[in-house]
Structure formats: structure tokens, C-alpha cells
Amino acid sequence: MTKSNDDFKVETWNSKPTKGAAGKTGLWRTFRPIIDDDVCTRCEICALYCPEPCITLNPDDPSHEKGRMVIEYEYCKGCGICANECPKHCIEMVKETEFLVEEEEEDK
Amino acid sequence: MFEEIRWHGRGGQGAVTSAKILAEAAHREGKFVQAFAFYGAERRGAPVETYTRIADSHIKRHSQIYKPTVVAVLDPALPKILYMKGITEDSTLIVNFNKEKAFPDLKCKKHWIDATQIAIDLELKIADSYITNTIMTGAVAKATGLVKLDSVLDAIKGQLNERIWDTNLEAAKRGFNETHPYSKGV
Amino acid sequence: MTVSDKSPKSIGNEEAKTFIISGNYAAAYAAKMARIEVVAAYPITPSTDCVEKVSEFVEDGVMGAELIKVESEHSVAGALIGASSTGARTFSSTSAHGLLYMAELVWWAALARLPVVMSIVNRELAPAWSIWAQTQDSMSLRDSGIIQYYCKNAQEVFDTLLMAYKVSEHEHVYMPSLVCQDAYILSHTNAQVDMPAQKDVDDFIGTYNPKHFILDPKNPVTHSNLSYPQHYRQKRFNIMESTHRAKQIIKDVCADYKKRFGRFHGDLVDTYGIDKKTKHIIVSHSSIAEEIELSVDMLKKKGYDAGLIRIRVLRPFPDEELRELCKNIETIHFIERAPSYGYKGIIAIDTMAALFESENRPKAFHHIEGLSGMDVTAEYAADLIEKDLETLK
Structure with missing residues (x-):
């Protein structure tokens, strides 16, 4: 007779909400959003529109009384919605290749 | 001859077409071919891999390519870790870069081509992104000598709509002529 | 016409x-x-x-x-x-x-x-x-x-x-x-x-x-x-x-x-590398079987008398053909993509039933492989067969 107290367990596919469940979607990006902190008013509209959502306000940052907008580049797909919606037009979409060259030089 | 070519691009950049064009070019030279991709949830912009196999006899293999003899990278912004896997010292690597990069950690036959600039010159563009697939097919023909340029040109005519022949034929020719081996050595 | x-x-x-x-x-x-x-x-x-x-x-x-x-x-x-x-x-x-x-x-x-x-x-x-x-x-x-x-x-x-x-x-x-x-x-x-x-x-x-x-x-x-x-x-x-x-x-x-x-892919079954000496037969199907043709070559090179039967038509089932092909073999190895839950691989079930009427019943090894399109490479399949045969030593 099969015992019920051995190691066997019924398995199903269950996934729980977790950060980056779809993998490092930052790899999809060809343009990187860069926020101009001097112009940014920290209105958080970019964070509201980000479909991922990977823009958050870090309230502890000393650069501004409200803190600072932070983009999580590991997951940002570079869709550009934030740049499009920013009322101050202070988010620039910069080609990823430009950073590649920089990072390569840093390596040396 | 049993060559396994792996193409790296992003969803929507035409890496599947690259694989097919090279396959058809080899077919025109009497070789046996396969062109395929790994399919999942297709997403524009996500890194994709496609494959071409070229052999002297009917190809019985149906599994994926683990040790590519040739790797072609269509998009300069793809992380190196994606296209490094399975590369051996005998592999040929052709990367779309706007300048010579060293890749000191990669031991293989390295070539570079500024395919994005050629795409900008020729206005090869779909939905705001530059398409380098035909350029890279020309580049692979030059770097590996697997197929003749003429076969690539014929294959482009076979695979693409007549409306876009002219730019893509020019693209493949420039890809063929502007591919450089790395001077910094292996 | x-x-x-x-x-x-x-x-x-x-x-x-x-x-x-x-x-x-x-x-x-x-x-x-x-x-x-x-x-x-x-x-x-x-x-x-x-x-x-x-x-x-x-x-x-x-x-x-x-x-x-x-x-x-x-x-x-x-x-x-x-x-x-x-x-x-x-x-x-x-x-x-x-x-x-x-x-x-x-x-x-x-x-x-x-x-x-x-x-x-x-x-x-x-x-x-x-x-x-x-x-x-x-x-x-x-x-x-x-x-x-x-x-x-x-x-x-x-x-x-x-x-x-x-x-x-x-x-x-x-x-x-x-x-x-x-x-x-x-x-x-x-x-x-x-x-x-x-x-x-x-x-x-x-x-x-x-x-x-x-x-x-x-x-x-x-x-x-x-x-x-x-x-x-x-x-x-x-x-x-x-x-x-x-x-x-x-x-x-x-x-x-x-x-x-001028083209023939087999009729009810497709065979590869089977001759009078064949002692070990692999039974498989679909595209897996074409890659296993390479495994048969590898096994032969290592000295194993291996051959392949690809079930090309599952219904009607080629029972007589299988009995004839497996008349003098020692082992039969199933590599297939389709399990019947509660029993074995679907092709194995039918093949074993066919061989029950045979005088010679080979020792059988069952492998369910390639589920959800997983690769069954020629090397992997050859290795499976070698390991099967090692258990008999």
C-alpha cells in the first residue's frame, strides 16, 4: 500500500506576484530614459504612467525637498511613455549604444 | 560541411528573415539548409535568436544550436552575455558596432561592421527602428565565405517583396564590402 | 485519372x-x-x-x-x-x-x-x-x-x-x-x-x-x-x-x-540501420526519430548493433511489421513524446501489445523525452541507449 507520509507531493504551476516575474526586461531597451533632475518638479506623473512600473520617488534623496525620481533600469523597457507624458519635458530618450561605449571605456 | 549560424537581434528587427535569406542563398549553391528560430511569447524589442544550418547533405538534426560556428549580432545594444554562449575558438563572430571593440575575453574570429550607419544612410527603417538584417547577411557572406554575394542578392529577391529590393540589395552589397576583421587580433 | x-x-x-x-x-x-x-x-x-x-x-x-x-x-x-x-x-x-x-x-x-x-x-x-x-x-x-x-x-x-x-x-x-x-x-x-x-x-x-x-x-x-x-x-x-x-x-x-x-519516407513504419545483425532497436516517432538516425550511427560506431523504427502511422497500427522487424532482437528502447498517464508511452503500449504475440520478446526500456518541445539531441538519445545497455551487464 502506498503510504501518505512519504516525500511525494502533488505539484501544480503556481506563481506569485514578484518583482520582475517576466525576467530582466531592461534587456529589451534600445533607448534609455534620462531625467534632468534640475528641471524635474517631482510631480510623479512619469511614475503614474509607467506601465511596468519602474519609476518611483525616493523621498530620502537630498537633491530636492520631495526627494528624487528613480528609474529602475533592470526592468525599464525603454517605451518612452514617461518622456512623452512629462509636463516639463525633462526626460530624454538616449540611445543605449552611447552607454555601451561609455561602459566599455570604464572597463579599461 | 556542417555550419550552424546563430543570429541575435530583437523582436521586429528581421532576424528571422536574415536566417531565411542565408538559407536560401546556400540552397542556391546546392547546399541543404534549415532556417528556424526559438519561439516563445513574441514581443517587439525583446532579444531573439534565430538560426541557419547549412550542410552538404540532408540535415537530420532538429534540435537547437548549442555550439554555433558563426554568430551574427544585428543590434549593437544587445548584452555580450547573450551572444557569447557556446562560442569556441573556431567560431566566427560578426558584430554590428560603429567602431572596433576589443572583446578581450572572447577568443574567436572577430569581425565588425557599422550596419546601423548603413541602415541610416539607406533609410532602412520599420516603425522607427533601423533594420540591419540584409546588411548583416552580406556581412556574414564576406566574413565567413559560406556563400557568394551574388547568391545572397538572389536570395533577397526570393525572400523580400519586389518593392523593397533596391535598398536591400544595396544594403547587402555594402554589408559585404564594409565588413572588417579585428586588427587587434584574437 | x-x-x-x-x-x-x-x-x-x-x-x-x-x-x-x-x-x-x-x-x-x-x-x-x-x-x-x-x-x-x-x-x-x-x-x-x-x-x-x-x-x-x-x-x-x-x-x-x-x-x-x-x-x-x-x-x-x-x-x-x-x-x-x-x-x-x-x-x-x-x-x-x-x-x-x-x-x-x-x-x-x-x-x-x-x-x-x-x-x-x-x-x-x-x-x-x-x-x-x-x-x-x-x-x-x-x-x-x-x-x-x-x-x-x-x-x-x-x-x-x-x-x-x-x-x-x-x-x-x-x-x-x-x-x-x-x-x-x-x-x-x-x-x-x-x-x-x-x-x-x-x-x-x-x-x-x-x-x-x-x-x-x-x-x-x-x-x-x-x-x-x-x-x-x-x-x-x-x-x-x-x-x-x-x-x-x-x-x-x-x-x-x-x-x-522518387520519394519514400517509409509506409506504416520507417526504418534506419536495421539489418540481420541488429540486436537493439530504438522505437520513436516524428522529428525526434530523424535526429535519432544520427544516434544510431553513433551507437554503431561504438560497436552496438542498433537500429531505428519510426512509427509513421499510429492508426492503423503496424503490428505485423513490428513483429517481423523485432524477431531476433535483444532489447527495445522507446523514446517518445507522448505518455499515457497511468501507464507508459502511447507508442510503447501499442508496440508491447504487438510483440506479446511474438515468440521472441525483447527486454524493453521506456523513455518519455522531449516533452514541451525539449530537445532530444542525437548525443543525448545515444547516451540513453548506452545507459540502458549498461544495466544488462
């Missing part, structure tokens, strides 16, 4: 030609060249490309079929059953859940003796969602009487579809057929497919002239109404007779195809 003026158009294949196309396109081209009269479609991944290509052919005016867009796979089969009942040659393509949703009507088509032919892309069933290769979708319909072919490459898909019409429409058969290929591994892999000239296909395949029944307003007939047990039994035994006869008919059609077009 030649094509009549009423036959649907098929333009563009006047000469024999080689194309580099996917398994899905190979099926679409075969449908066009078979001069299909009615296609019903409700596309599902990964068989979508096939019906897309067919609708492109119809739209371009190079294929004369009537394309019916329906609201579900169940209705696809319904439309095909209706069309086939009027004597039309019919075609569709589906996969996985699409096929299971039409399962009721797959049985209906078989029991109504309608030679509907479909291209099936074998795909894993959910949950969890998966779109990759596995053959349980069609194999779970194996008891319906439908003839099932499992192909190893795109060329075989093209050739087998043409042969399937010839077999299904044989006056002693009149049963539907499924021509199956692995998801992505064949359905989306582009490879060379040689196609004969249209007139040679016409000569081979002929036209469909049903002799059993036909729905025709001018000659009213009631089809499949209530049947009492004594009649029911007779008609069901008639199906058993037809499906058994289909074995020889499949062999004849494959031989005829070889004579005309």
Missing part, C-alpha cells in the same frame, strides 16, 4: 520546383495542389501559418477552394463534415486545444466515413500554457478510427498530405486522416521541400468520387439516423475491416508515390 473542368484552380506549380518553406507552408502547398474544394479555418498557434497561407492563396486567386471562416474549431469540423458529405475534398489545420475542442466531430467524421484530411501541429496541452511540441493532442484520438501519420520533416508533411487524400478517399477506406508534425521544430522551421508539377499531382491523386453516400438535394437520403444494435454492430465491424485494409492501401499508395516522384 485527370482533373475535370469543375475542379478547383491550382495555379503556380506548373513545373516541379524546390521551395524553402516551413512545415505549415508545406501543408498549405499540398492542400492547394490537391485541389481542395472546401477549407474551414479557426487558426490556433502554431498551425496558424498554414491556414493563413491557404487564405492568401484563395485571396490571390491561385487556389480555387471555398474558404469558410467559422467561430470555433468545433465548427471547423462541422463545416468539413457537411462539405465532405456532399462529395467535396476538404482540408483544415489545427493544433492542441483546437483539435481537442473538435474531438467530438473528429469521431463523427470517422464514424460517418468522411475522408476529411487535416494538417495537425502537435502541441503540448495546458495547463500550464505551453506552445511547444508534444503529440498527446492527436494521439489521444487514436481510438476514433482516424488514420494518423507522424512526419519527420517538412518534405514528408507535403508528400504525406497528398498520400493521405489518396488513402482516405480509397473506396475501401473512406476514413479521415490527420497528418501530424511537431510544433515549431517542423511547423516553423524552413527547409527544402521539393514539389512535383501540378499535372503529376493531378494524375496521382485524381478526383474524389464517393461511392458510399453523398448528400444531394436531387437524390434525397437520410444519413446516420437511429440505428438498432444489430445494424450498429455490422457498421462498426465494417469500420474495423476498413481500417485494417487501410494498412495495405497505405503501403500501395506509398509505393506508387515512390515510383512516380
Whole structure:
């Protein structure tokens, strides 16, 4: 007779909400959003529109009384919605290749 | 001859077409071919891999390519870790870069081509992104000598709509002529 | 037999030609060249490309079929059953859940003796969602009487579809057929497919002239109404007779195809590397089997007398052929994509039953591999067999 107290367990596919469940979607990006902190008013509209959502306000940052907008580049797909919606037009979409060259030089 | 070519691009950049064009070019030279991709949830912009196999006899293999003899990278912004896997010292690597990069950690036959600039010159563009697939097919023909340029040109005519022949034929020719081996050595 | 003026158009294949196309396109081209009269479609991944290509052919005016867009796979089969009942040659393509949703009507088509032919892309069933290769979708319909072919490459898909019409429409058969290929591994892999000239296909395949029944307003007939047990039994035994006869008919059609077009992929079974010395036989199916041909070469090089049987037709099942091929062997190794939950691999179950009637019963090893399209590389398969044989030492 099969015992019920051995190691066997019924398995199903269950996934729980977790950060980056779809993998490092930052790899999809060809343009990187860069926020101009001097112009940014920290209105958080970019964070509201980000479909991922990977823009958050870090309230502890000393650069501004409200803190600072932070983009999580590991997951940002570079869709550009934030740049499009920013009322101050202070988010620039910069080609990823430009950073590649920089990072390569840093390596040396 | 049993060559396994792996193409790296992003969803929507035409890496599947690259694989097919090279396959058809080899077919025109009497070789046996396969062109395929790994399919999942297709997403524009996500890194994709496609494959071409070229052999002297009917190809019985149906599994994926683990040790590519040739790797072609269509998009300069793809992380190196994606296209490094399975590369051996005998592999040929052709990367779309706007300048010579060293890749000191990669031991293989390295070539570079500024395919994005050629795409900008020729206005090869779909939905705001530059398409380098035909350029890279020309580049692979030059770097590996697997197929003749003429076969690539014929294959482009076979695979693409007549409306876009002219730019893509020019693209493949420039890809063929502007591919450089790395001077910094292996 | 030649094509009549009423036959649907098929333009563009006047000469024999080689194309580099996917398994899905190979099926679409075969449908066009078979001069299909009615296609019903409700596309599902990964068989979508096939019906897309067919609708492109119809739209371009190079294929004369009537394309019916329906609201579900169940209705696809319904439309095909209706069309086939009027004597039309019919075609569709589906996969996985699409096929299971039409399962009721797959049985209906078989029991109504309608030679509907479909291209099936074998795909894993959910949950969890998966779109990759596995053959349980069609194999779970194996008891319906439908003839099932499992192909190893795109060329075989093209050739087998043409042969399937010839077999299904044989006056002693009149049963539907499924021509199956692995998801992505064949359905989306582009490879060379040689196609004969249209007139040679016409000569081979002929036209469909049903002799059993036909729905025709001018000659009213009631089809499949209530049947009492004594009649029911007779008609069901008639199906058993037809499906058994289909074995020889499949062999004849494959031989005829070889004579005309020079291509032969095996008939009920396909074999590789089997000779009088063979002691170890691998039994497999679909595209896995073509790669295992390489494993057989590897094993032979290492001194093992190995050979391969690819089950090309699962129903009707090639039991006599298997007994003959396995007469003098020591071990039999099953590598297959389709388990029957609660027992073993589907092909293993049938093969073992066939060998039960044999005087020599080889030692059997069972491997369920390649689920959800996982690679079964030649090296991996050869290693499995070597490990099996080590256990006997």
C-alpha cells in the first residue's frame, strides 16, 4: 500500500506576484530614459504612467525637498511613455549604444 | 560541411528573415539548409535568436544550436552575455558596432561592421527602428565565405517583396564590402 | 485519372520546383495542389501559418477552394463534415486545444466515413500554457478510427498530405486522416521541400468520387439516423475491416508515390540501420526519430548493433511489421513524446501489445523525452541507449 507520509507531493504551476516575474526586461531597451533632475518638479506623473512600473520617488534623496525620481533600469523597457507624458519635458530618450561605449571605456 | 549560424537581434528587427535569406542563398549553391528560430511569447524589442544550418547533405538534426560556428549580432545594444554562449575558438563572430571593440575575453574570429550607419544612410527603417538584417547577411557572406554575394542578392529577391529590393540589395552589397576583421587580433 | 473542368484552380506549380518553406507552408502547398474544394479555418498557434497561407492563396486567386471562416474549431469540423458529405475534398489545420475542442466531430467524421484530411501541429496541452511540441493532442484520438501519420520533416508533411487524400478517399477506406508534425521544430522551421508539377499531382491523386453516400438535394437520403444494435454492430465491424485494409492501401499508395516522384519516407513504419545483425532497436516517432538516425550511427560506431523504427502511422497500427522487424532482437528502447498517464508511452503500449504475440520478446526500456518541445539531441538519445545497455551487464 502506498503510504501518505512519504516525500511525494502533488505539484501544480503556481506563481506569485514578484518583482520582475517576466525576467530582466531592461534587456529589451534600445533607448534609455534620462531625467534632468534640475528641471524635474517631482510631480510623479512619469511614475503614474509607467506601465511596468519602474519609476518611483525616493523621498530620502537630498537633491530636492520631495526627494528624487528613480528609474529602475533592470526592468525599464525603454517605451518612452514617461518622456512623452512629462509636463516639463525633462526626460530624454538616449540611445543605449552611447552607454555601451561609455561602459566599455570604464572597463579599461 | 556542417555550419550552424546563430543570429541575435530583437523582436521586429528581421532576424528571422536574415536566417531565411542565408538559407536560401546556400540552397542556391546546392547546399541543404534549415532556417528556424526559438519561439516563445513574441514581443517587439525583446532579444531573439534565430538560426541557419547549412550542410552538404540532408540535415537530420532538429534540435537547437548549442555550439554555433558563426554568430551574427544585428543590434549593437544587445548584452555580450547573450551572444557569447557556446562560442569556441573556431567560431566566427560578426558584430554590428560603429567602431572596433576589443572583446578581450572572447577568443574567436572577430569581425565588425557599422550596419546601423548603413541602415541610416539607406533609410532602412520599420516603425522607427533601423533594420540591419540584409546588411548583416552580406556581412556574414564576406566574413565567413559560406556563400557568394551574388547568391545572397538572389536570395533577397526570393525572400523580400519586389518593392523593397533596391535598398536591400544595396544594403547587402555594402554589408559585404564594409565588413572588417579585428586588427587587434584574437 | 485527370482533373475535370469543375475542379478547383491550382495555379503556380506548373513545373516541379524546390521551395524553402516551413512545415505549415508545406501543408498549405499540398492542400492547394490537391485541389481542395472546401477549407474551414479557426487558426490556433502554431498551425496558424498554414491556414493563413491557404487564405492568401484563395485571396490571390491561385487556389480555387471555398474558404469558410467559422467561430470555433468545433465548427471547423462541422463545416468539413457537411462539405465532405456532399462529395467535396476538404482540408483544415489545427493544433492542441483546437483539435481537442473538435474531438467530438473528429469521431463523427470517422464514424460517418468522411475522408476529411487535416494538417495537425502537435502541441503540448495546458495547463500550464505551453506552445511547444508534444503529440498527446492527436494521439489521444487514436481510438476514433482516424488514420494518423507522424512526419519527420517538412518534405514528408507535403508528400504525406497528398498520400493521405489518396488513402482516405480509397473506396475501401473512406476514413479521415490527420497528418501530424511537431510544433515549431517542423511547423516553423524552413527547409527544402521539393514539389512535383501540378499535372503529376493531378494524375496521382485524381478526383474524389464517393461511392458510399453523398448528400444531394436531387437524390434525397437520410444519413446516420437511429440505428438498432444489430445494424450498429455490422457498421462498426465494417469500420474495423476498413481500417485494417487501410494498412495495405497505405503501403500501395506509398509505393506508387515512390515510383512516380522518387520519394519514400517509409509506409506504416520507417526504418534506419536495421539489418540481420541488429540486436537493439530504438522505437520513436516524428522529428525526434530523424535526429535519432544520427544516434544510431553513433551507437554503431561504438560497436552496438542498433537500429531505428519510426512509427509513421499510429492508426492503423503496424503490428505485423513490428513483429517481423523485432524477431531476433535483444532489447527495445522507446523514446517518445507522448505518455499515457497511468501507464507508459502511447507508442510503447501499442508496440508491447504487438510483440506479446511474438515468440521472441525483447527486454524493453521506456523513455518519455522531449516533452514541451525539449530537445532530444542525437548525443543525448545515444547516451540513453548506452545507459540502458549498461544495466544488462
